[in-house]
Amino acid sequence: RVLIEETDDEHTPFAEQILETCNSLEQTANNARDMQRVVQSRDSRKAIAVDNAIDDAVEQAREEQSTTAEITVDREASGNVLAHPKLSTAILHLVENGLEHGVQEAPSAEQVRVTTYEENDKTVIEVEDDGPGMPKDELSVLDRHGESALEHGSGVGLWLIDRIVEYSEATIDFEVNGGTTARIRLEQA
Numbered sequence: 001r002v003l004i005e006e007t008d009d010e011h012t013p014f015a016e017q018i019l020e021t022c023n024s025l026e027q028t029a030n031n032a033r034d035m036q037r038v039v040q041s042r043d044s045r046k047a048i049a050v051d052n053a054i055d056d057a058v059e060q061a062r063e064e065q066s067t068t069a070e071i072t073v074d075r076e077a078s079g080n081v082l083a084h085p086k087l088s089t090a091i092l093h094l095v096e097n098g099l100e101h102g103v104q105e106a107p108s109a110e111q112v113r114v115t116t117y118e119e120n121d122k123t124v125i126e127v128e129d130d131g132p133g134m135p136k137d138e139l140s141v142l143d144r145h146g147e148s149a150l151e152h153g154s155g156v157g158l159w160l161i162d163r164i165v166e167y168s169e170a171t172i173d174f175e176v177n178g179g180t181t182a183r184i185r186l187e188q189a
Contacts, residue, residue, distance in 0.1 A: 038086050038160060042167045047080040047189035048087050050116055050123055057091035058114060065099050069111055076117040077124075080189035083168040087186075090164040091125060093157035094182045098129035122185040133176040 007015040058071050081087075091114070098112035115126045138158065165172045165184055175181040 034086075034089060034156070034160060038084070038089070038163050038167070042084070042163070044085050045082050045168060046085060048083045048085070049078075049080055050125065050186075051075065051078050053083075053088040054091055054114055054116065054125065056088040057095055060088075060092050061095040061099065065096065069099060071095060071099075072111055072113045074113065074115040076115065078116065079123065081123045081168075081186035082189045083170065083186055084164045086160075086164050087168065090161045090184065091127065093161050094127040094184075097134060097157060097182075098127055098131075098180065118188075119185070121188065123188050125184045125186070126181060128179060128181040130179045133178065134174070134180040136176060 003015045003019065054073060054075075058073060061071060084090075095112055095114065111130060113126075113128045115124075115128070117124050117126070161172065161182075168184075168186060170184055170186045172182060172184045175183075
């Protein structure tokens with residue numbers, strides 16, 4: 001901020017570009033650290049409290065996103081699941097995707113909902129937005145899994161979701177129909 005305040009009008013666009021580039025580099029470094037931690041702990045599946053994982057993800061999403069959209073949580077199931085230690089990171093990226101592809105792209109969209117419930121002896125974490133839906137070409141790269149998904153431009157968030165679900169020995173599916181609904185099905189602990 002000081003850089004922009006101390007820069008004359010002629011050079012303000014350059015100062016803004018410098019700050020934007022710095023913020024982008026910082027986010028890239030944070031993403032690289034997250035990716036490294038996820039891969040290093042790929043064999044560390046453990047019992048995780050669903051409520052804590054969701055609360056951590058929602059709290060972080062609210063802090064990081066500048067939106068008036070509501071993030072609601074409906075807990076029909078709680079308890080522990082067997083999952084990768086970074087389960088909350090996967091939930092965070094699903095919520096952020098809902099905010100980005102749902103709420104921000106549709107003025108009438110107002111919320112992202114996180115719901116937990118039991119189905120066929122599994123605990124399901126569902127993240128749903130009421131926007132236009134995530135582009136299908138972004139979702140199709142998940143069929144490729146792993147590093148190839150990242151190489152094809154799907155973004156770090158989807159890569160992290162894919163790896164965390166895989167390392168949790170869980171499944172995920174997406175439904176795009178007047179919004180996007182993602183469902184992670186996890187083994188109960």
